[in-house]
Amino acid sequence: xxxxxxxxxxxxxxxxxxxxxxxxxxxxxxxxxxxxxxxxxxxxxxxxxxxxxxxxxxxxxxxxxxxxxxxxxxxxxxxxxxxxxxxxxxxxxxxxxxxxxxxxxxxxxxxxxxxxxxxxxxxxxxxxxxxxxxxxxxxxxxxxxxxxxxxxxxxxxxxxxxxxxxxxxxxxxxxxxxxxxxxxxxxxxxxxxxxxxxxxxxxxxxxxxxxxxxxxxxxxxxxxxxxxxxxxxxxxxxxxxxxxxxxxxxxxxxxxxxxxxxxxxxxxxxxxxxxxxxxxxxxxxxxxxxxxxxxxxxxxxxxxxxxxxxxxxxxxxxxxxxxxxxxxxxxxxxxxxxxxxxxxxxxxxxxxxxxxxxxxxx
Amino acid sequence: xxxxxxxxxxxxxxxxxxxxxxxxxxxxxxxxxxxxxxxxxxxxxxxxxxxxxxxxxxxxxxxxxxxxxxxxxxxxxxxxxxxxxxxxxxxxxxxxxxxxxxxxxxxxxxxxxxxxxxxxxxxxxxxxxxxxxxxxxxxxxxxxxxxxxxxxxxxxxxxxxxxxxxxxxxxxxxxxxxxxxxxxxxxxxxxxxxxxxxxxxxxxxxxxxxxxxxxxxxxxxxxxxxxxxxxxxxxxxxxxxxxxxxxxxxxxxxxxxxxxxxxxxxxxxxxxxxxxxxxxxxxxxxxxxxxxxxxxxxxxxxxxxxxxxxxxxxxxxxxxxxxxxxxxxxxxxxxxxxxxxxxxxxxxxxxxxxxxxxxxxxxxxxxxxxxxxxxxxxxxxxxxxxxxxxxxxxxxxxxxxxxxxxxxxxxxxxxxxxxxxxxxxxxxxxxxxxxxxxxxxxxxxxxxxxxxxxxxxxxxxxxxxxxxxxxxxxxxxxxxxxxxxxxxxxxxxxxxxxxxxxxxxxxxxxxxxxxxxxxxxxxxxxxxxxxxxx
Numbered sequence: 089x090x091x092x093x094x095x096x097x098x099x100x101x102x103x104x105x106x107x108x109x110x111x112x113x114x115x116x117x118x119x120x121x122x123x124x125x126x127x128x129x130x131x132x133x134x135x136x137x138x139x140x141x142x143x144x145x146x147x148x149x150x151x152x153x154x155x156x157x158x159x160x161x162x163x164x165x166x167x168x169x170x171x172x173x174x175x176x177x178x179x180x181x182x183x184x185x186x187x188x189x190x191x192x193x194x195x196x197x198x199x200x201x202x203x204x205x206x207x208x209x210x211x212x213x214x215x216x217x218x219x220x221x222x223x224x225x226x227x228x229x230x231x232x233x234x235x236x237x238x239x240x241x242x243x244x245x246x247x248x249x250x251x252x253x254x255x256x257x258x259x260x261x262x263x264x265x266x267x268x269x270x271x272x273x274x275x276x277x278x279x280x281x282x283x284x285x286x287x288x289x290x291x292x293x294x295x296x297x298x299x300x301x302x303x304x305x306x307x308x309x310x311x312x313x314x315x316x317x318x319x320x321x322x323x324x325x326x327x328x329x330x331x332x333x334x335x336x337x338x339x340x341x342x343x344x345x346x347x348x349x350x351x352x353x354x355x356x357x358x359x360x361x362x363x364x365x366x367x368x369x370x371x372x373x374x375x376x377x378x379x380x381x382x383x384x385x386x387x388x389x390x391x392x393x394x395x396x397x398x399x400x401x402x403x404x405x406x407x408x409x410x411x412x413x414x415x416x417x418x419x420x421x422x423x424x425x426x427x428x429x430x431x432x433x434x435x436x437x438x439x440x441x442x443x444x445x446x447x448x449x450x
Numbered sequence: 451x452x453x454x455x456x457x458x459x460x461x462x463x464x465x466x467x468x469x470x471x472x473x474x475x476x477x478x479x480x481x482x483x484x485x486x487x488x489x490x491x492x493x494x495x496x497x498x499x500x501x502x503x504x505x506x507x508x509x510x511x512x513x514x515x516x517x518x519x520x521x522x523x524x525x526x527x528x529x530x531x532x533x534x535x536x537x538x539x540x541x542x543x544x545x546x547x548x549x550x551x552x553x554x555x556x557x558x559x560x561x562x563x564x565x566x567x568x569x570x571x572x573x574x575x576x577x578x579x580x581x582x583x584x585x586x587x588x589x590x591x592x593x594x595x596x597x598x599x600x601x602x603x604x605x606x607x608x609x610x611x612x613x614x615x616x617x618x619x620x621x622x623x624x625x626x627x628x629x630x631x632x633x634x635x636x637x638x639x640x641x642x643x644x645x646x647x648x649x650x651x652x653x654x655x656x657x658x659x660x661x662x663x664x665x666x667x668x669x670x671x672x673x674x675x676x677x678x679x680x681x682x683x684x685x686x687x688x689x690x691x692x693x694x695x696x697x698x699x700x701x702x703x704x705x706x707x708x709x710x711x712x713x714x715x716x717x718x719x720x721x722x723x724x725x726x727x728x729x730x731x732x733x734x735x736x737x738x739x740x741x742x743x744x745x746x747x748x749x750x751x752x753x754x755x756x757x758x759x760x761x762x763x764x765x766x767x768x769x770x771x772x773x774x775x776x777x778x779x780x781x782x783x784x785x786x787x788x789x790x791x792x793x794x795x796x797x798x799x800x801x802x803x804x805x806x807x808x809x810x811x812x813x814x815x816x817x818x819x820x821x822x823x824x825x826x827x828x829x830x831x832x833x834x835x836x837x838x839x840x841x842x843x844x845x846x847x848x849x850x851x852x853x854x855x856x857x858x859x860x861x862x863x864x865x866x867x868x869x870x871x872x873x874x875x876x877x878x879x880x881x882x883x884x885x886x887x888x889x890x891x892x893x894x895x896x897x898x899x900x901x902x903x904x905x906x907x908x909x910x911x912x913x914x915x916x917x918x919x920x921x922x923x924x925x926x927x928x929x930x931x932x933x934x935x936x937x938x939x940x941x942x943x944x945x946x947x948x949x950x951x952x953x954x955x956x957x958x959x960x961x962x963x964x965x966x967x968x969x970x971x972x973x974x975x976x977x978x979x980x981x982x983x984x
Contacts, residue, residue, distance in 0.1 A: 092805055093790045094559070096892035098878030099819075099826045100478050100633060100798035106836055106885040164833060206834035206886075329843070378838035383852060385842075427853075434870040435472075435705060435847040436718035 131180025143171030234307030319372025339396030499771030599741030605731030629702030632797030652735030
């Protein structure tokens with residue numbers, strides 16, 4: 089008999105590896121992406137493709153430079169996922185170099201410089217999004233109104249042309265495309281509310297815009313619900329734990345409720361905050377990024393709740409309309425601290441906080 | 451700290467079949483039906499048996515046979531003078547052909563002192579002294595019989611049974627572990643199905659020794675037949691409860707089973723008996739009944755031979771010392787069904803790979819697993835940790851395996867211990883779920899071994915330091931004593947010189963004067979008489 093092979097226990101292993109986990113997250117994004125494409129045009133798909141390709145190519149190049157097994161690293165699909173998450177965050181008709189610069193930044197600087205998968209402190213997609221938003225605020229906030237509200241009909245070729253040249257085949261610029269029925273430039277619901285409030289309108293007046301249907305932003309509502317469906321699927325498949333989504337949405341709702349109850353004319357309602365912007369996609373797909381999130385269950389609750397709180401605070405008083413990226417990156421920095429102070433009680437040990445009173449009882 | 455449930459609360463929950471749970475745990479595919487379909491088989495005797503002198507936690511017994519001796523089945527090969535020594539016995543009759551190092555049933559694959567017996571095929575039996583009237587005997591006598599039979603915990607730990615049975619603390623719950631939570635293994639399952647009555651006799655003996663308030667016989671709910679037979683065997687006793695435990699790995703771990711049944715936790719630095727519990731494996735109970743009632747030592751046990759690389763997976767009565775090769779032949783092992791030959795002793799979660807087919811069955815061997823090519827793929831593709839904490843969700847001890855891994859890998863052992871590394875029971879649930887296929891348990895074992903080594907070295911160097919300092923002190927003392935002696939001697943000399951100092955000076959002066967006078971006289975003579983003749 090030939091030499092027996094030896095190995096360390098366990099010899100049994102479940103079949104879901106890192107690559108499978110990452111791919112499941114991508115599959116769970118599909119309903120949201122489809123809905124986003126339906127309402128905001130094929131530009132969404134173009135941005136996702138640009139980001140994913142750039143992210144994977146960047147990862148491959150750097151891993152090659154670092155003399156590691158490139159095939160194995162690419163197979164873990166983490167670069168593709170980061171690209172995808174950045175892609176859905178970029179306005180559909182933003183110029184191509186936005187996606188390319190952002191994805192390169194996400195992989196090269198936020199991820200690989202720290203040592204690659206598992207070692208990055210910040211969520212790559214969100215750090216890149218913030219970099220883009222601060223560097224190119226005009227392009228990064230140029231969201232189109234939902235397709236149903238635009239005057240011009242729009243094809244795939246138009247989208248492609250706009251992304252790569254800045255103009256549609258008929259010569260419209262992105263600024264012209266953003267103009268709605270009433271001749272006013274249209275914005276996302278969060279953007280809209282912010283501008284209107286600055287101009288002195290009340291929340292009620294702001295919400296009577298054609299892009300809104302009460303609290304529910306046109307187009308944005310079904311997109312958010314589609315991402316919610318994908319997120320629930322991830323929960324069911326146990327790809328993510330419930331702690332972060334629940335605490336994050338719960339805290340955002342609680343914070344916005346307090347403000348709304350205090351003065352409903354200047355603060356958006358909890359429902360408004362829930363559906364508009366990227367709270368739901370953030371709660372299920374972004375804050376749950378295992379690498380940069382807290383790792384203990386109690387820690388996850390704190391991490392998620394703090395993100396939810398910061399989202400409402402930044403949305404309300406910050407300079408930018410949405411805040412998921414800022415809040416996530418902010419809390420990424422607190423993760424080591426949170427983890428350290430939320431260690432669970434080990435079997436057979438007394439609780440760390442045990443008092444004299446507890447010690448008296450056997 | 452949460453208060454643990456008291457006796458009445460526990461009994462209420464048990465009567466309602468409403469047990470507690472332990473955190474984490476995993477549900478690997480069971481694969482138990484591979485081997486549990488047929489009765490435990492009696493197999494042909496091997497041509498040789500290799501009986502390691504030490505098969506338990508403790509120290510070796512004293513060898514009482516030598517090469518060339520003929521031995522009978524059941525004849526002791528070692529005696530136990532020390533209470534931590536458990537004797538071993540010849541598992542069949544034959545001739546002792548070697549007492550030497552033989553590759554051991556241990557993950558290290560190292561060798562240890564082993565008695566090799568060439569079997570004569572007659573299987574002639576040694577004379578046993580039964581004790582069927584054990585209820586009239588003293589506890590000491592029964593415990594002596596258990597020790598003499600060479601019984602050590604058969605669930606896997608190998609702790610000497612007589613030491614555990616010689617308990618003086620009050621026991622509320624005597625827990626009989628029939629969980630067998632590892633996938634593939636069915637030896638306890640078959641034993642309970644076929645020998646429930648004898649297991650019950652073993653439990654009776656333990657009750658006689660320990661006087662527990664309650665006996666809980668715990669069986670996982672994936673073994674309904676075993677549950678049935680054990681229930682029938684125990685139905686006459688009011689304080690025997692056969693409890694169905696939900697299937698979850700590692701429910702059969704001692705600490706986890708205690709938690710599931712009683713909600714109590716064994717203190718980190720304590721023993722189950724500190725919380726009123728004591729646990730025995732069903733196989734151990736069976737062996738205790740043999741030892742006391744029949745006087746028969748532990749020379750055989752049930753071993754599951756399973757995996758898709760054998761054509762006839764089954765359970766067999768294997769003599770202690772049987773080479774694994776013999777068992778594999780019995781189950782029709784085909785090495786070509788494996789992509790690389792691999793034999794696991796124990797289950798897929800906690801078993802260890804064997805380095806040789808000459809390794810013998812020992813008292814803790816419950817399973818030989820030979821997986822086919824794609825059955826249990828070899829993990830060699832360790833990737834970066836993505837900090838997903840699936841490991842922490844799976845850990846039954848509420849540890850943070852990920853943090854322990856970082857610190858173990860970085861050799862930051864103090865920090866690893868801060869995360870309670872030594873509370874890890876090495877069940878493998880964390881590594882089982884790890885999506886990056888990191889062999890976490892391997893890192894912990896290595897860290898634990900390193901820490902133990904460091905402690906040993908520290909103790910050694912501490913001892914050396916003490917010795918060195920003692921020597922330095924001694925040398926210093928000797929030097930001082932020597933100097934003192936010299937000083938005293940010199941002083942004595944000086945003193946004696948001083949004491950009769952005047953006389954001595956006079957003597958010298960007188961001598962000098964004499965010499966002078968003599969010289970003067972000679973010169974005077976020379977002048978007077980020039981001739982030299984006087």
